Amino acid sequence: MGIRTPQVTLILSNGNTIQNAVWDGQYASTIIQNHNQIVQLNNQLNGDMQDFYVIKGPVPAEQVTIDGQTYIVIEADKINPADIAGFYTYQGWVPNFVAAINTPGTYAAGLPGNSPVFTWTNITGTLPYQIILYTQNCQNCAGGGILVLPNETIIPYGIFNNPFGSSFNYLLSSQQIYTPPS
Secondary structure, rough: OOOOOOEEEEEOOOEEEEEEEEEEEEHHHHHHHHHHHHHHHHHHOOOEEEEEEEEEEOOOOEEEEOOEEEEEEEEEHHHOOHHHHEEEEOOOOHHHHHHHHHOOOOOOEOOOOOOOOOOOOOOOHHHHHHHHHHHHHOOEEEEEEEEOOOOOEEEEEEEEEEOOOOOHHHHHOOOOOOOOOO
8 A cells, every 4th residue: 555645634523633644545536636626726825725524433544554654544445425524724723623513502604795704804704705715716615614613703614525425414505694793
């Protein structure tokens, strides 16, 4: 086995991380393509997006050593296609996204085109617009949503069409519109 996918940090639902994780089998080439698109768009749009993948349930993985380097190999062929989805958001916010989807009371929503969020001058305000630009220029991207935590913190994100498992439909097909508190 050769290491073909970008080395990633595997973030577990409890917040623990595992370094040097790679994909094997199903999704490996798709993940490479998705990652390369985000890198290309970051270069074109002066962006700071990070792609990441969420797996519902246990992560089938094994530890291997190749040329003296130890890796955690995610065995994607053992993942139910309904239980894996690809996303992107601001670099550094991936742990926040993972924490948010594991926080009771968090919901997914959309922003109307005239949302006051778009006028915020901080990264939380500029990021939804940047995600829309990425979506328009990405062959495998869909929509731009936000996660709204119980304390009204929002985390904007984008979605890859593949892989996008049905277990995560609530993150794509949200019928709620977010209106920031006054």
